[in-house]
């Protein structure tokens with residue numbers, strides 16, 4: 001079994017993004033809202049900042065106290081929505097429990113939703129709209145799969161996920177590249193073991209360590225592990241390498257698999273949005289942008 005080097009794939013993607021930015025007449029800019037003091041979120045945001053700045057993106061971090069109200073966050077997002085200098089807005093998740101996540105995400109302008117988290121954007125993506133931003137997490141999982149498999153047509157795939165809108169977006173992404181893909185809920189693995197054991201590609205996004213073992217998978221299967229859990233202060237995925245290494249052909253490790261590719265996909269999305277938004281602005285061009 002080979003471990004897929006997500007960092008290496010991300011580096012290549014980031015190089016392309018850097019080249020694209022060099023050819024623009026402006027620096028794309030990203031606003032990131034970090035609410036509270038969740039340690040993992042701080043780490044993820046720092047990583048996004050580092051990579052964004054390396055490729056030439058203006059990164060604006062808004063650190064917000066954990067006791068903030070929904071209204072204050074929405075007020076800031078409303079301001080950023082109308083700020084021509086900002087191309088994308090990202091609200092780092094999870095948010096503190098008292099905050100209404102859906103309401104916050106809904107307040108982001110659909111053309112600045114760099115994560116592709118807005119319900120309206122995901123629904124349009126699922127219904128096949130080519131002009132809507134590709135949700136970052138499904139995009140990262142599929143990018144990794146495409147990196148290890150030459151021909152995805154009619155390959156049997158399963159996404160073991162939380163049966164949420166992201167699982168559905170992944171099914172839509174997979175279908176677009178010809179996969180014969182179905183979803184299985186993280187809580188219904190036992191009932192669906194025949195689907196899992198016949199899959200050529202397994203995507204996981206549960207946050208349940210040690211989810212699969214050699215006797216539940218097909219010989220040669222490719223496993224893309226999108227799960228994250230913190231156990232004994234260590235970040236681990238849904239899959240234990242030792243449990244699947246006899247049968248799987250490829251596995252994306254955690255950390256070092258889906259994570260770095262997710263950041264690369266996010267920054268790629270930002271460039272797409274910045275180009276889209278500047279074209280839309282032909283009537284009132286972004287006059288005050290910092291030209292390079």
Ligand code: GUN
Pocket residue numbers: 044090091092093094115136137262
């Ligand atoms: N928290 C963990 N992953 C993500 C992500 O991809 N986007 C946002 N906004 N928050 C996250």
